[in-house]
Amino acid sequence: MNKTPATPVTIEPATAADIPALIELLGILFSIEQDFHPDAGKQRQGLELLLERPETACVMVARADGGIIGMASAQLVVSTASGAPSAWIEDVVLRPAHRAQGHGRALLDAVARWAAAHGAARIQLLADADNAPALDFYRHLAWQPTRLFAWRKFP
Numbered sequence: 001m002n003k004t005p006a007t008p009v010t011i012e013p014a015t016a017a018d019i020p021a022l023i024e025l026l027g028i029l030f031s032i033e034q035d036f037h038p039d040a041g042k043q044r045q046g047l048e049l050l051l052e053r054p055e056t057a058c059v060m061v062a063r064a065d066g067g068i069i070g071m072a073s074a075q076l077v078v079s080t081a082s083g084a085p086s087a088w089i090e091d092v093v094l095r096p097a098h099r100a101q102g103h104g105r106a107l108l109d110a111v112a113r114w115a116a117a118h119g120a121a122r123i124q125l126l127a128d129a130d131n132a133p134a135l136d137f138y139r140h141l142a143w144q145p146t147r148l149f150a151w152r153k154f155p
Contacts, residue, residue: 009103009106010062014047014061019044019047021061022059026043026047027043034128034129055118056076060072070095072107074087074088074089074090082122084120085115086122087120092125
């Protein structure tokens, strides 16, 4: 059952002026993830890099009540499996008081539209294996898990 948003929300591309609020949101997200930890300096650096590459990256924000209540980002990579660009969606986060009101879906729809407009043949995302609410959310929106595992190594 869809809930009606309590307040009007606007979904739009982020600007450099939004970075402090986005760092706060990333702090919320990274505080619940096992693989990452909040670091305002690194988050600022990453957000600046995303915002200066509008042809290959986007950051969408949800605005309501005079501030930013959520965000999602996407970046293009080339998929040899698809023979086309593919978009990695990251940093999907809403302030707790604004969850379960359709804003997460709206953010994902916005980055999906951006990806399609930039030639992406597929969109994909990673979610923390212990974040049951996020996993349930993605399943509810008909996202399909893959048989791939994410691996990392620091150079």
